[in-house]
Amino acid sequence: MDPSSSSRARRRVHSLSEQLIPSSMTSSARRRQHFQDVRARESQMPPPSSSSLTTSSEARISTTHAIIERNDALFWKNKEKFTVAVLGAAGGIGQTLSLLLKQSPRIKALRLYDIAPITPGVAVDLSHINTESEVTGYAGPDQLRDALVGCDLVIIPAGIPRKPGMTRDDLFKINAGIVRDLTVGVAKYCPNAILNIISNPVNSTVPIAVEVLKKYNAFDPRKVLGVTKLDVVRAETFVYGLRKDELQRLRKSISDVTVPVIGGHAGETIIPLLSQMTPKLSKPFEGSELQNLTTRIQNAGTEVVDAKAGAGSATLSMALAAENMATSCLKGLAGESNVIECAYVSSNVIPELPFFASKVKLGVNGVEKVLGLGAMTLFEEQMVKNAIPELRASIEKGVAFAQSS
Numbered sequence: 508m509d510p511s512s513s514s515r516a517r518r519r520v521h522s523l524s525e526q527l528i529p530s531s532m533t534s535s536a537r538r539r540q541h542f543q544d545v546r547a548r549e550s551q552m553p554p555p556s557s558s559s560l561t562t563s564s565e566a567r568i569s570t571t572h573a574i575i576e577r578n579d580a581l582f583w584k585n586k587e588k589f590t591v592a593v594l595g596a597a598g599g600i601g602q603t604l605s606l607l608l609k610q611s612p613r614i615k616a617l618r619l620y621d622i623a624p625i626t627p628g629v630a631v632d633l634s635h636i637n638t639e640s641e642v643t644g645y646a647g648p649d650q651l652r653d654a655l656v657g658c659d660l661v662i663i664p665a666g667i668p669r670k671p672g673m674t675r676d677d678l679f680k681i682n683a684g685i686v687r688d689l690t691v692g693v694a695k696y697c698p699n700a701i702l703n704i705i706s707n708p709v710n711s712t713v714p715i716a717v718e719v720l721k722k723y724n725a726f727d728p729r730k731v732l733g734v735t736k737l738d739v740v741r742a743e744t745f746v747y748g749l750r751k752d753e754l755q756r757l758r759k760s761i762s763d764v765t766v767p768v769i770g771g772h773a774g775e776t777i778i779p780l781l782s783q784m785t786p787k788l789s790k791p792f793e794g795s796e797l798q799n800l801t802t803r804i805q806n807a808g809t810e811v812v813d814a815k816a817g818a819g820s821a822t823l824s825m826a827l828a829a830e831n832m833a834t835s836c837l838k839g840l841a842g843e844s845n846v847i848e849c850a851y852v853s854s855n856v857i858p859e860l861p862f863f864a865s866k867v868k869l870g871v872n873g874v875e876k877v878l879g880l881g882a883m884t885l886f887e888e889q890m891v892k893n894a895i896p897e898l899r900a901s902i903e904k905g906v907a908f909a910q911s912s
């Protein structure tokens with residue numbers, strides 16, 4: 508599916524309805540008033556007689572009704588708002604992500620949790636922003652329960668980031684325990700919440716979270732997602748950079764570019780499916796250009812780690828990617844249709860791997876459907892084969908850690 512086409516359709520319907528609504532109220536009050544007026548008028552109208560209506564006026568009325576029905580549905584659907592917690596909210600990703608989430612009309616309560624004492628201060632700072640969600644801060648394990656009770660979505664960016672020369676797996680020693688302990692909190696205090704795990708190594712932290720949830724009888728495979736969206740964001744950015752001229756000739760902007768990225772979230776397990784990118788281009792990526800682009804997408808995290816020279820890894824682009832992912836999860840929860848993202852989830856797409864990143868369809872319970880891999884080139888198939896041993900080892904390491912602790 509093309510998520511942008513549904514939002515374009517929504518914008519079109521919205522602007523049509525705006526033309527029908529008086530302008531002296533806030534937009535939601537205007538919309539509500541309009542629906543009430545239309546219903547009141549409808550209830551007073553005599554039933555239409557075929558002789559008094561021309562075919563074109565019938566068509567006009569039925570089109571107007573269709574628009575009103577669709578607007579009504581969107582209005583009430585969009586009224587559903589959610590409670591979201593960010594665990595690790597005082598960090599580089601956590602603070603920026605919280606700032607982005609504060610601007611979401613889908614969130615009624617934003618809970619910021621971290622072990623850092625500054626966290627309640629970060630929440631006070633954000634709470635002065637003039638959007639409707641309420642922000643509260645929680646610092647330290649004694650307050651984890653209050654941060655989590657009633658949450659619909661929990662996002663975990665807690666943990667240490669990479670320094671130059673480190674692999675994501677080097678973070679395992681510290682981040683494994685952090686993700687384990689925070690997931691215990693989720694299992695106890697909001698077992699029905701959807702979990703978005705950002706903390707690295709994602710290829711292992713997701714299996715850790717799943718094992719913890721199993722221990723507490725709180726595991727639902729639809730609700731645990733490793734956030735690999737940054738790989739997609741990077742792939743789309745780099746592809747646009749290389750094919751800007753043709754895309755501009757096609758009148759496509761960077762936001763029209765889609766590139767699925769599958770596998771996992773470390774080095775060669777990051778597998779961009781460039782053959783499946785949209786829009787289709789006259790000259791596909793091949794040869795050394797394909798190899799260089801693939802390598803750049805796989806090493807983009809290291810590009811940032813090296814450029815920050817010891818002061819951390821990607822935070823700003825990661826926060827944006829996490830916000831995109833969270834928004835898609837909330838759209839799914841709200842019952843919106845055709846919400847597709849790439850994420851690292853429980854999967855049988857590759858029979859020998861219990862977890863794999865692929866396109867998933869999001870719905871009211873989280874992952875509604877794990878989508879297949881689609882037609883791949885030989886180059887892409889080979890990348891999948893090459894990634895299997897590393898993914899298997901990372902998964903086994905995570906599972907063993909969680910089972911032994």
Ligand SMILES: NC(=O)c1ccc[n+]([C@@H]2O[C@H](COP(=O)([O-])OP(=O)(O)OC[C@H]3O[C@@H](n4cnc5c(N)ncnc54)[C@H](O)[C@@H]3O)[C@@H](O)[C@H]2O)c1
Binds near residue numbers: 736
């Ligand atoms: N999935 C991805 O694509 C991706 C991309 C970039 C970074 N990351 C990962 O995200 C994580 C965070 O990165 P960052 O740059 O924000 O790091 P950071 O050091 O800036 O922030 C981490 C925060 O976690 C907090 N924290 C530590 N232990 C905690 C605990 N037990 N409970 C709650 N909070 C705790 C710290 O106090 C800190 O505020 C790292 O593991 C990093 O590797 C993932």
